[in-house]
Amino acid sequence: MAHNLNFDEKTGTYSFFSVQQKAWHGLGQIVQDYPTSSEAIQYAGLNYEIAKKANRHELPSGKTIVSDSSFFTYRTDNEMVLGSSVGKDYHIVQNHEAFAFFDAIVGGGEGILYETAGALGDGERIFITAKLPDYIRVGNGDDITEKYIFLTTSHDGSGSITAAFTPIRIVCQNTLNASLRSMTNTVRIRHTSGAKGRLESAHKVMGLANTLSSQLENIFNNWAKVKVTDSEVKKLIQLALCPNKETFDLIKKDAQDELSTVFKNTVDDAFSYAMLSESQQMDTTKGTLFGAYNAVTGYYQNVRNYKDSEAKLQSIVMGGTAQLKAQKAFELCTSFEKIGEDIFNYN
Structure with missing residues (x-):
């Protein structure tokens, strides 16, 4: 399940x-x-409580050796083994x-x-x-x-x-x-x-x-006052979701036709969220830098499909792809606030 x-x-x-x-x-x-x-x-x-015991090894001779370096953990309420091999220093x-x-x-x-x-x-x-x-x-x-x-x-x-x-x-x-x-x-x-x-x-x-x-x-309140165009929002999404240097170089050259279909579809999904989501129509998000940032984080939380809830948790909270892309979006928005539209326009 x-x-x-x-x-x-x-x-x-x-x-x-x-x-x-x-x-x-x-x-x-x-x-x-x-x-x-x-x-x-x-x-x-x-x-329930967890306990740790040494692993026992039965040899062909019938002799049993109790390990001093390999242990297992188990629940004391139902004696279910949870970890079959942990070290002696495992606490x-x-x-x-x-x-x-x-x-x-x-x-x-x-x-x-x-x-x-x-x-x-x-x-x-x-x-x-x-x-x-x-x-x-x-x-x-x-x-x-x-x-x-x-x-x-x-x-x-x-x-x-x-x-x-x-x-x-x-x-x-x-x-x-x-x-x-x-x-x-x-x-x-x-x-x-x-x-x-x-x-x-x-x-x-x-x-x-x-x-x-x-x-x-x-920071967010300042971003909510910075206006951005739809094209700037899309460019930020492209840069934040960019998977590799090759794609980055194509974005920089504005070679849209050469971008992979998978990447373009991902960007389109995130951009649609940015333009159509109810949460993106607020005074703080509509046409603002804060809204552009939320377009990236909102895509991973509300649009992207995951294999299961654990995969989603790993991606968003535990240092996975979503967290890394949100980090990139944060850095881009910070640069845009300081530098202006030049950060998104290379030509």
Whole structure:
């Protein structure tokens, strides 16, 4: 199944919860009020512990060797093996410790709003999103970007603990990753000795999110006042989505007929979103540099097709293609604001 949510056979429920709104897969628990961290753990089916034991190897002679370098991880509630081969230095960060990280951001949990959480596969990967009690406002305040913290970690040795600040525009659910300007607000922690301690102090790094969001608010408000033409919007889209130097050189020469059909179709889809989407008709977005930027991020969030939800998450939040293209769009808009239309016009 594309959603890959963990199914708990004992309770007959999926390990996922969401506040008020159903997810696209329609599974898990929908709650009306924002839960505490302890409640969220229960709702999301994350109330299980992980343990680690040494692997045992049976030799042809019948002798059994207990490894001192190869271990496996498993859930203590159902003894499901999650990782079959992790090193002796692999340290477990329990689910409740991941939630403690969120509570530490705002001091004891006051103000943190848990939006979604869940487990994937057999419970080897978990994810949590929480909303911070503040906003980015563009224009007269009608265009609001909420501020979210996203965290994911694995229990099978396949990846690090990752937390990132992610603003999302309410109007079109347009994900804007705050690492567009700096990766300092993205925290990655390896499952080694001291991981728990580093996670506990990570909120100090994530505290930069408030400073960064204030900077973004000023930038976006300035962009909302900068007028751009339709042709400039299309050129920005082309440059932001450009896949390689060869395509860049063709764009620079304005050799439109020589561009690949796939690339032209992608640009056309993003440009159509820029011109026709309801969220692009606001005073802050219609014919503005801010709207041009949102044309790129909105395309990846609302138009582009993905293999499944995990692929979309990877692309938009976890450093994939969408995040890289949004970074490029951000840089182009910053240059346009400083230099003017020359940034898009080569001829």
